[in-house]
Amino acid sequence: MSTTAKAPALDAGSAHRVLARAAYGAKPGEAAALARQGLGPWLDRQLALPPDDPTLVAQLEALRVPIRYAKGPDEPAVDEARPLLTLAASQTTNWLLVGRRGEPPIPGAERDRPRVELILSTLLRKAAAEAQLRERLVEFWHDHFNVATPSLQFVSVSIVEHDRRIRGAALGNFRTLLEAVATSPAMLVYLNNWTSRAGAPNENYARELLELHTLGQAAYHGGARSGRDVPKLPDGRPAGYVDADVWEAARALTGWTVANNQPLDRARRLPRSGEFTYVAAWHDPYQKHFLGQDLDPFAPAMAHGKAVLDALAVHPATARHVCTKLARFLIGDPVPAAAVARAEAAFQRHAEAPDQIARTVRALLLGPEIAAPGYGRARRPLDFVAAAARALQLPFTPTMQLASQLSRAGQTLFAWPSPDGQPVDPEPYLGASALRARWAIAQGIGRNSWATGASPLLAECAGQPVARVTARLAQTALGPAAPRVAETIAGVWQAAGRSAKPNAAEVGELAGWVLTAPAFQTA
Numbered sequence: 001m002s003t004t005a006k007a008p009a010l011d012a013g014s015a016h017r018v019l020a021r022a023a024y025g026a027k028p029g030e031a032a033a034l035a036r037q038g039l040g041p042w043l044d045r046q047l048a049l050p051p052d053d054p055t056l057v058a059q060l061e062a063l064r065v066p067i068r069y070a071k072g073p074d075e076p077a078v079d080e081a082r083p084l085l086t087l088a089a090s091q092t093t094n095w096l097l098v099g100r101r102g103e104p105p106i107p108g109a110e111r112d113r114p115r116v117e118l119i120l121s122t123l124l125r126k127a128a129a130e131a132q133l134r135e136r137l138v139e140f141w142h143d144h145f146n147v148a149t150p151s152l153q154f155v156s157v158s159i160v161e162h163d164r165r166i167r168g169a170a171l172g173n174f175r176t177l178l179e180a181v182a183t184s185p186a187m188l189v190y191l192n193n194w195t196s197r198a199g200a201p202n203e204n205y206a207r208e209l210l211e212l213h214t215l216g217q218a219a220y221h222g223g224a225r226s227g228r229d230v231p232k233l234p235d236g237r238p239a240g241y242v243d244a245d246v247w248e249a250a251r252a253l254t255g256w257t258v259a260n261n262q263p264l265d266r267a268r269r270l271p272r273s274g275e276f277t278y279v280a281a282w283h284d285p286y287q288k289h290f291l292g293q294d295l296d297p298f299a300p301a302m303a304h305g306k307a308v309l310d311a312l313a314v315h316p317a318t319a320r321h322v323c324t325k326l327a328r329f330l331i332g333d334p335v336p337a338a339a340v341a342r343a344e345a346a347f348q349r350h351a352e353a354p355d356q357i358a359r360t361v362r363a364l365l366l367g368p369e370i371a372a373p374g375y376g377r378a379r380r381p382l383d384f385v386a387a388a389a390r391a392l393q394l395p396f397t398p399t400m401q402l403a404s405q406l407s408r409a410g411q412t413l414f415a416w417p418s419p420d421g422q423p424v425d426p427e428p429y430l431g432a433s434a435l436r437a438r439w440a441i442a443q444g445i446g447r448n449s450w451a452t453g454a455s456p457l458l459a460e461c462a463g464q465p466v467a468r469v470t471a472r473l474a475q476t477a478l479g480p481a482a483p484r485v486a487e488t489i490a491g492v493w494q495a496a497g498r499s500a501k502p503n504a505a506e507v508g509e510l511a512g513w514v515l516t517a518p519a520f521q522t523a
Contacts, residue, residue, distance in 0.1 A: 005342060005367030007039040014371035016479025020523035021330055021370055021377075022046075023132035025387030028457065028476045043365055046133035047358045051167060053130040060084060063397070065120055067109050074104040086114040087121055091161040091185060095274025098153045100261075114160045115149050116400060119413045122163075123398035126386035137170040137361065138163075139382070140329050142414070143421030144322075145181045145213060147190040149414045154258075158186035158274065159414055171358040174322070174347070175313035178213065182309060183276040185258045191419065194257040196250060198284035206250035208419045210241050214312040216321030227292055233316065238292050240317060248290045252304035255283030278302050291315070319347040326364055328424060332377035332523065336369040376522050378426035381409040383523065384438060388445050388515050391477040394453040401450040408437035439516050446511035458511055462504040466490050469507055473514045481519035489513050 010018065015034040019026040023046075034042050052060075064081035071077040086094055094114050099106040129135050145166065149156040162184045169177035181187050182205075188194040191205035211217050219240035221230045227245065230238040259270040259277045270277060278301055288295040288304060291311050295304050312318055323343035328335050346363035350356045369375055379387065385406060389396045403413065410429040416422045428434065448454050457476075461469045470490045474482035489510065499506055514520070 005338070007366050008368045008371050010035040010039060010371060013480035017373065017376075017523075018042075018371050019132075020387065020479075021332065022136060022365055024126050024135065024383060025390045025523075026476060026479065027390045028393060031479060039371070040366060043133070043362050046131065047171060047355075047362060049131040049134065051131060051134060056125065056129050059124060059128060060087075060121055063120065063124065065116060065400070067113065069107045069109045072104075072107065075107060078107075078109070084117045084121060086117050086160055089114075089160070091158065091275055092273045094157045094160055095154070095185070095260075096272070097157045100272070111153060111157060114158075115156045115414060118159055118163055119403050120398040120400070122413060123382070123385065123403065124396060126382060127389040127394070127396045127398075133361070134171055136330065137357070138167055140326065141166045141170055141177070143329075143416075143424075144325065145184075145187065146416055146419055146421035147184075147186045147414070148417045149186075150412075151417070152189060154189045154260075154274075155186045158184070158189065162186035169357075171355065171361070173352075173354050173356045174318075175309065175351070176354075177357070178309050178313055179306070181213070182209070182253070182305070183256065185274055185276060188256065188258050188276065193253055194260075196254050196256070197282040198251075198254050201247070201250040201254050201284065203246055203250045206253060207246045209249060209308075209312070210246055212419055212421075214321065215241055215315060215317040216324075218321070219317035227289070236292070237315070241291060245290055248288045248295075249308050251284045251286075251288055252290065252295065252308045255279045255281075256302070256305055257282065314348070314351050316344075316348065319344045323347055323360065323364065326361070327369075328377070330361075330365065331369050332375040334375070336367075336375060339364050339367055339369045342367060377424060378429060379521055379523055380422065380424075380429060381406040381411040381438065381441070382413065384409075384515075384521070385441060385445070387520070387523075388442065388477075389452070391515075392445065392455040392473075392511060393457045394445070394455050396453050397451060399450045399452060402441070402444070402452055405437055405441045405444065405450070408433065409441060410434040410437075438521075439512075442515035443509065443512035446508035446515065447505065448508070455511070458507045459504060461502075461507045463501050466493050466498070466500060466502055466510070469502055469510055470514065473511055474517070477514050478517060478519045481517070485514065485517045485519060489517075 012031050012035050015031040016026055018034060019031060063084055066081050068079045097106055097111045126135055147155050147162060149159050165180040165184050169180050191208055192202045193205035196202035221240045221242050224230050224242045227238050227242055230240050230242060233239050255278055257277060257279055259273045259275050261272040262270045280301060285298050287297040290308055293311060295307050323340050324335060326343060327340045331339060343360050343364035347360045350359045353359060411422060444450055445452060461472060467490045470486040474486035478485055502510060
């Protein structure tokens with residue numbers, strides 16, 4: 001199978017599909033601009049953009065988020081709109097929001113602030129960032145390296161640091177990203193590796209590291225008695241893993257922990273910093289055997305754990321697992337085998353490159369599949385909201401009221417309880433209550449129900465003939481499906497005896513109708 005492909009020529013319709021899949025939908029005029037520019041130049045520019053453009057930075061700095069709580073025994077009442085302070089705070093500052101036993105409790109609204117601020121900044125970035133493809137990859141990696149915030153306070157206050165680590169390497173080198181996540185305080189707490197010590201290693205993180213983060217479940221040979229029974233790659237390495245590899249990885253990662261005032265001996269304690277730290281006394285230093293490789297005893301600090309990450313990052317099963325997931329996330333179902341093959345080849349060929357992931361994504365998307373109508377996926381609630389905000393040109397202001405609606409529609413950000421991450425499958429978002437919430441979001445965005453922003457596009461449409469209004473709204477939101485949907489909505493509107501020239505409120509209602517069209521629910 002070929003590992004190279006020629007970028008397809010784009011018309012406005014196929015360009016609209018590219019923006020729905022590799023970005024968070026098209027703003028007015030963007031699909032036509034992409035068709036003129038071409039897919040290759042668009043990809044090159046997107047992959048070269050810095051994480052935050054000046055306009056986005058200004059929007060984030062201007063955002064104010066309410067925080068309220070009643071007076072307590074040791075603190076005054078608070079009722080204010082506060083900037084995103086925890087997003088810029090150190091990991092230690094956020095960690096200390098949990099408080100410690102024997103001291104007055106810190107108000108819950110303060111402890112929850114990192115999670116709230118990350119949710120709102122995420123909503124804004126998806127809708128407004130110029131680096132749309134990077135934002136797609138950040139979302140993908142958050143799913144891939146999922147941690148759940150609501151039930152674990154130390155995870156909740158560490159989610160900002162987890163996001164920083166993912167953002168810092170989202171288009172970089174996978175091995176670098178893998179270690180950034182392996183040493184993320186949120187991940188260490190969520191999967192219990194921070195309590196893993198010699199003599200009593202905890203397997204939770206090691207198992208998910210192999211099954212979810214790298215080799216994949218398809219590479220698990222549960223029926224094999226040992227690694228010797230696993231089929232071999234041409235270079236002699238085992239083609240997959242067995243339970244013994246999980247146990248050995250868990251041993252290799254003992255001593256990787258988070259500093260939280262734990263005693264080291266009778267005289268010393270770790271600082272209460274919430275930062276990753278390695279404690280040699282808690283590490284199992286003896287010989288290990290992982291994926292056919294012997295790890296020498298009494299190696300330097302962290303060497304065993306790093307050797308495990310090294311072996312996993314360059315294994316062909318990891319390339320296949322990660323690239324298949326990427327293809328499904330960006331292009332959709334059915335997963336295109338040719339695109340996966342291109343991505344796998346790039347992932348392995350550029351394993352040492354600092355921009356390995358960017359090169360992999362370019363190889364994946366630089367082919368006919370990203371623009372082809374035969375692929376696609378359901379829009380999850382976050383995708384739906386960002387695409388709606390972009391289509392309507394909202395001067396977007398995210399609010400927790402809107403975030404609550406996302407939860408009702410099936411997606412509470414940074415809260416999926418299991419390590420496998422928020423599903424791409426459409427089932428969680430297609431139940432009756434989830435769909436009702438989605439339609440409420442569509443109408444609420446059109447009517448500015450949660451103070452998310454009044455659309456200048458809708459204001460321009462007020463007082464125009466209804467057929468012209470629906471045509472204009474549908475064109476940006478739906479691309480190729482626009483004429484049919486616009487005609488249907490205008491016909492239903494007129495048949496109901498509604499205004500021939502809708503006013504501003506009615507235009508908002510019509511916008512909600514457009515956003516509920518079946519064509520807008522998929523990418």
